[in-house]
Amino acid sequence: MNNIDDIKPKADSLESKCPLCNSKGFFSFQGRDFLFDKPETYQYMQCINCAAVYEEPMPTFDEIVRYYPDDYDVYTKIPPLKHFSFSKLGVLHYKYNYTDLNIPWLFRLLSPSIYAFKYCDTIRFIPNGKGLDIGCGNGKFIRDMNSLAWQFEGVEFNPIAVDICRRAGLKVFHGDLHTAEFKDNSFDLVTARHVIEHIPDPTIFMREIARILKKRGRLVIKTPNSNALGRRWFGMHWFANDVPRHLMLFFPTNLKVLTKRFGLCQIAEKTFSKPRIILKSLDYLTGNLGKPYNKRKFFRLLARLYVLLAFISRRGDEVFAIYEKI
Ligand SMILES: [Zn+2]
Secondary structure, eight states: OOOOOHHHHSSOTTTTOOOOTOOOOEEEEEEOOOTTTOOEEEEEEEEEOOOEOOOOOOOOHHHHHHHHOSSTTTTOHHEEEEEEEHHHHHHHHHHOTTTSSOOHHHHHHHHHHHHHSOOOOOOOOOOOOOEEEEETTTTTEEEEEEEOOOEEEESSHHHHHHHHHHHHHEEEEOHHHHHHOOOOOEEEEEEEOOOOGGGHHHHHHHHHHHEEEEEEEEEEEEEBBTHHHHHHHHGGGGGGOOOTTOOOEHHHHHHHHHHTTTTTTEEEEEOOOOOOHHHHHHHHHHHOOOGGGOOOOOHHHHHHHHHHHHHHHHOOOEEEEEEEEO
């Protein structure tokens, strides 16, 4: 196996072009597929203008398809419905317009106090609201949202995942967002959770989302934060790099600028971390093939300290942001 520390950059920074702003980039890091333990290496550049990080050269469609084995991620079975606690449902009712939920009166009464102590980022409910989950996987998120009275459907690339969704009675298009050819102004809410980093041209992707959103419709994005403390600490071993499947890594400001170009206004943004990401990164860094750090109590405790540090410094591993079509 190659020692990836010894490999020199393949691309001349003068030749590379940022997919977001077309500016030049400089070498950022060289990594390999730690998840499936493959030896091939891939190079990433960072834009000198907007600081977006992108794979260079950008892989072709056929190459991208080969990055995803059938057992990638979640495609296994119909997931159970999420259990929402009464305190969470109370906050949804009190603050986010989820007025049709069946909630005990005590939790309705207490919901303003609960909200004051436990702020939960979510989307305000729209009666008869239509939603689209891009890259819906096994459909868990669609089912959870529909249990809150949304009318969600999905788009999914993986045929096994699509089959699982359809067996669960969910409406899912098999393919990518563009081939689905949704009508203009179709959705009140579009969610792209851990999707945009897998897209070779996020500009075309965002234009399509803006087209299918209704006016005042909202977009939710979750994606790795290229400005994360964990990325700084672990470099090429940072779990959320997910080389080579992640084609781009975004600074939060990249997303704000990109969405604004298509008439979407940012209304919320935060970063957050989970112990799992940093402990998986530690597995990669140390080449740990034994018991994962995520399964060791002491390290899970230590990771909570990291989560706190990332929170205080506003450099969490993931970005969560909401945009509205104006
Ligand atoms: Zn750029």
